[in-house]
Amino acid sequence: MSASDKQLLNDRLEELYLGADSYFRRTFVRPTLTFRRSGRHAGTAFLQQNRINLHPVLFAHNQQAYFSDVLPHEVSHLLVYQLYGRVKPHGKEWQAMMQEVFNCAPETRHEFDLSPLNIPSVRYRCGCGDVELSIRRHNAVVRGQRQYQCRKCRQVLYQSA
Structure with missing residues (x-):
């Protein structure tokens, strides 16, 4: 993954957090972004570490979806954890975060082509x-x-x- 791709993802992450800061009228601690292969998972939120891992191979083949769907999905997990603690991963709090804060459909699965992963x-x-x-x-x-x-x-x- 190129440095410019990482910068674009970090810029989008900041954009999402600025929206959440404004919506909730508070400042959230920004998470760390990592880029490691993780099976078939496009992204994973590590709640207690305040970290998001993104799959670099799937990103390379689905860049637009990462900006529009994957990153808001994972950010929503982190924000819900910070606001409400442990709740259902894709429960009503997460769904509301996706819809109301990020104006995204609360989808829980991606339809990416997994053939580049050679699993x-x-x-x-x-x-x-x-x-x-x-x-x-x-x-x-x-x-x-x-x-x-x-x-x-x-x-x-x-x-x-």
Whole structure:
């Protein structure tokens, strides 16, 4: 990730915090931004560390979404923690923060293309079609420890032949 990309993200972070400062009429401590690969997660908020980690590979392929969605999503987690303590991660406080403070849809999952990550997976099926499960989840299915359902049709996933 280039220095200019990091600067643009830090500028956007400051813009978001200035909006929150104004909305709540107080000054929040700015978090640290880090840039490390983190599985399939576009971003992760570390509440007690006041830190946001962003996935550099996913950023490279989805830059606009990071500025418009990912960064406000993670900032909302930090602000909700500072204002209300431990609450449901995507509960009413977080949803209100996303909508009222940042004017963003409170989405909890991204639809990024994960192929640049080269994460090994196993193909499963449901009524909707193919679904890729991580090796960890596949192994849990093989051991009989877990079953997974499609998020859309709610059918139990089964391994493709």
